[in-house]
Amino acid sequence: MSEFPDKTDLGILSALEQNARLTIKEIAAAVHLSTTPVFERLRRLERAGYIKKYVAVLDADKLGLGFVVFCNVKLRRINQAIATDFTERIKAIPQVRECYNVSGNFDYLLKVRANDMKAYQEFLFNVLGAIDSVAHVESTFVMNVEKMEYGVCL
Numbered sequence: 001m002s003e004f005p006d007k008t009d010l011g012i013l014s015a016l017e018q019n020a021r022l023t024i025k026e027i028a029a030a031v032h033l034s035t036t037p038v039f040e041r042l043r044r045l046e047r048a049g050y051i052k053k054y055v056a057v058l059d060a061d062k063l064g065l066g067f068v069v070f071c072n073v074k075l076r077r078i079n080q081a082i083a084t085d086f087t088e089r090i091k092a093i094p095q096v097r098e099c100y101n102v103s104g105n106f107d108y109l110l111k112v113r114a115n116d117m118k119a120y121q122e123f124l125f126n127v128l129g130a131i132d133s134v135a136h137v138e139s140t141f142v143m144n145v146e147k148m149e150y151g152v153c154l
Contacts, residue, residue, distance in 0.1 A: 005045065005050060008109075009039065009041055009045060009050075010029050010153060011030065011031040012027055012030075012031055012038060012041055012042060012045065013050060013051070013153050014151075014153040015030045015031065015148070016054075017029050017151030017152070017153050018033065018151075019115070020054045020055070020056075024038055024039050024042070027042070031084065038080075041046075041133060057150055058068050060113060064115050065113040065114065065115065066113075067113065067114045067115060067116050067117065067119070067120060067142075068069070068111065068112070068113055068141075068142040069111075069112045069114065069120055069139050069141050069142065069147075070109060070110070070111055070112075070139070070140045070142070071109070071110040071112055071128065071137050071138070071139050071140075072105070072106035072108075072109055072137065072138040072140070073106060073107060073108040073109075073110060073128070073134055073135060073136070073137055074105070074106045074134075074136040075107045075108075075133045075135055075153065076106055076132075076133055076135040078107055082133050083101070083107075084132050085133065086108070086131065086134075087099065087101075087108075089131055090108070090110065093127055093128075094101070095114055095123050095127070096110050096111070096112055097111045097112065097113050098110065098111035099111075105133050106136075106138070110128075120139075124137065124139070
Protein backbone atom coordinates (compact mmCIF):
# COMPACT_ATOMS: atom_id res chain seq x y z
CA MET A 1 0.00 0.00 0.00
CA SER A 2 1.33 3.44 -0.88
CA GLU A 3 1.84 6.12 1.75
CA PHE A 4 -1.65 7.55 1.22
CA PRO A 5 -4.81 5.49 0.76
CA ASP A 6 -6.19 5.30 -2.78
CA LYS A 7 -9.79 5.99 -3.81
CA THR A 8 -10.90 2.44 -2.93
CA ASP A 9 -9.24 2.61 0.50
CA LEU A 10 -10.97 5.94 1.15
CA GLY A 11 -14.27 4.32 0.18
CA ILE A 12 -13.65 1.55 2.71
CA LEU A 13 -12.75 4.07 5.41
CA SER A 14 -15.78 6.20 4.62
CA ALA A 15 -18.12 3.21 4.79
CA LEU A 16 -16.66 2.19 8.17
CA GLU A 17 -17.02 5.72 9.54
CA GLN A 18 -20.70 5.62 8.72
CA ASN A 19 -21.18 2.18 10.27
CA ALA A 20 -18.31 0.27 11.89
CA ARG A 21 -20.50 -2.83 12.16
CA LEU A 22 -20.61 -3.39 8.40
CA THR A 23 -19.56 -6.84 7.30
CA ILE A 24 -16.73 -7.35 4.81
CA LYS A 25 -19.39 -8.34 2.28
CA GLU A 26 -21.30 -5.08 2.81
CA ILE A 27 -18.12 -3.00 2.51
CA ALA A 28 -17.14 -4.91 -0.63
CA ALA A 29 -20.50 -4.10 -2.20
CA ALA A 30 -20.10 -0.42 -1.32
CA VAL A 31 -16.68 -0.16 -3.02
CA HIS A 32 -17.47 -2.59 -5.87
CA LEU A 33 -14.84 -5.23 -5.03
CA SER A 34 -14.98 -8.83 -3.92
CA THR A 35 -14.57 -9.68 -0.26
CA THR A 36 -10.97 -10.98 -0.34
CA PRO A 37 -9.30 -7.76 -1.58
CA VAL A 38 -11.47 -5.70 0.77
CA PHE A 39 -10.45 -7.89 3.70
CA GLU A 40 -6.76 -7.52 2.75
CA ARG A 41 -7.07 -3.75 2.30
CA LEU A 42 -8.86 -3.42 5.63
CA ARG A 43 -6.09 -5.29 7.45
CA ARG A 44 -3.42 -3.15 5.76
CA LEU A 45 -5.30 0.02 6.75
CA GLU A 46 -5.45 -1.21 10.35
CA ARG A 47 -1.74 -2.14 10.42
CA ALA A 48 -0.79 1.22 8.88
CA GLY A 49 -2.72 3.06 11.61
CA TYR A 50 -5.44 4.61 9.43
CA ILE A 51 -7.99 2.84 11.62
CA LYS A 52 -7.22 3.52 15.27
CA LYS A 53 -10.14 1.62 16.82
CA TYR A 54 -13.79 0.72 16.40
CA VAL A 55 -16.27 2.45 18.71
CA ALA A 56 -19.96 2.83 19.43
CA VAL A 57 -21.39 6.35 19.67
CA LEU A 58 -23.45 6.53 22.86
CA ASP A 59 -26.22 8.94 23.83
CA ALA A 60 -24.65 11.15 26.51
CA ASP A 61 -27.99 12.62 27.57
CA LYS A 62 -29.47 9.18 28.27
CA LEU A 63 -26.37 8.30 30.26
CA GLY A 64 -26.63 11.48 32.36
CA LEU A 65 -23.52 13.08 30.87
CA GLY A 66 -25.11 15.56 28.49
CA PHE A 67 -23.77 18.62 30.30
CA VAL A 68 -20.84 19.76 28.15
CA VAL A 69 -18.36 22.49 28.97
CA PHE A 70 -15.41 23.74 26.96
CA CYS A 71 -12.65 24.96 29.28
CA ASN A 72 -9.92 27.27 28.11
CA VAL A 73 -6.95 26.71 30.40
CA LYS A 74 -4.00 29.07 30.87
CA LEU A 75 -0.98 27.71 32.71
CA ARG A 76 1.11 29.84 35.11
CA ARG A 77 4.24 29.09 33.10
CA ILE A 78 4.84 26.94 30.09
CA ASN A 79 7.80 24.71 29.32
CA GLN A 80 8.13 21.09 28.21
CA ALA A 81 8.14 19.63 31.73
CA ILE A 82 5.09 21.63 32.86
CA ALA A 83 3.20 20.84 29.64
CA THR A 84 3.99 17.13 29.94
CA ASP A 85 2.92 17.03 33.58
CA PHE A 86 -0.32 18.89 32.81
CA THR A 87 -1.27 16.66 29.88
CA GLU A 88 -0.47 13.47 31.79
CA ARG A 89 -2.70 14.61 34.63
CA ILE A 90 -5.48 15.61 32.22
CA LYS A 91 -5.34 12.19 30.48
CA ALA A 92 -6.13 10.55 33.84
CA ILE A 93 -9.28 12.64 34.46
CA PRO A 94 -12.38 10.83 33.17
CA GLN A 95 -14.53 13.97 32.89
CA VAL A 96 -12.10 15.42 30.33
CA ARG A 97 -13.13 13.82 27.05
CA GLU A 98 -10.83 15.82 24.76
CA CYS A 99 -7.75 17.96 25.30
CA TYR A 100 -6.10 20.19 22.72
CA ASN A 101 -2.91 22.23 23.01
CA VAL A 102 -3.90 25.51 21.35
CA SER A 103 -2.37 28.83 20.38
CA GLY A 104 -3.72 32.21 21.42
CA ASN A 105 -4.63 33.54 24.85
CA PHE A 106 -4.91 30.06 26.38
CA ASP A 107 -2.66 27.00 26.36
CA TYR A 108 -5.25 24.20 26.33
CA LEU A 109 -8.86 23.62 25.33
CA LEU A 110 -10.67 20.88 27.23
CA LYS A 111 -14.01 19.28 26.48
CA VAL A 112 -15.55 18.25 29.78
CA ARG A 113 -18.65 16.12 30.37
CA ALA A 114 -20.54 16.24 33.66
CA ASN A 115 -23.92 15.30 35.07
CA ASP A 116 -24.92 18.90 35.73
CA MET A 117 -23.66 22.33 36.84
CA LYS A 118 -23.05 21.16 40.42
CA ALA A 119 -20.91 18.25 39.20
CA TYR A 120 -18.98 20.61 36.93
CA GLN A 121 -18.39 23.02 39.82
CA GLU A 122 -17.03 20.15 41.91
CA PHE A 123 -14.78 19.12 39.01
CA LEU A 124 -13.56 22.71 38.61
CA PHE A 125 -12.81 23.23 42.29
CA ASN A 126 -11.51 19.81 43.28
CA VAL A 127 -9.96 18.36 40.14
CA LEU A 128 -8.87 21.02 37.65
CA GLY A 129 -8.33 23.60 40.39
CA ALA A 130 -6.06 21.16 42.24
CA ILE A 131 -3.49 21.27 39.44
CA ASP A 132 -0.87 23.79 40.59
CA SER A 133 0.21 24.81 37.10
CA VAL A 134 -3.28 26.07 36.20
CA ALA A 135 -3.45 29.87 36.39
CA HIS A 136 -6.82 30.61 34.78
CA VAL A 137 -9.84 28.73 33.47
CA GLU A 138 -12.57 30.17 31.27
CA SER A 139 -15.66 27.96 30.96
CA THR A 140 -18.08 27.98 28.03
CA PHE A 141 -21.28 26.01 28.55
CA VAL A 142 -22.90 24.22 25.62
CA MET A 143 -26.57 25.12 25.39
CA ASN A 144 -27.39 22.95 22.37
CA VAL A 145 -25.46 20.83 19.88
CA GLU A 146 -26.23 22.01 16.36
CA LYS A 147 -23.78 19.73 14.54
CA MET A 148 -21.51 16.91 15.65
CA GLU A 149 -19.54 14.78 13.24
CA TYR A 150 -17.52 11.82 14.38
CA GLY A 151 -15.41 10.97 11.35
CA VAL A 152 -12.71 12.55 9.23
CA CYS A 153 -13.67 11.30 5.74
CA LEU A 154 -16.02 13.33 3.59
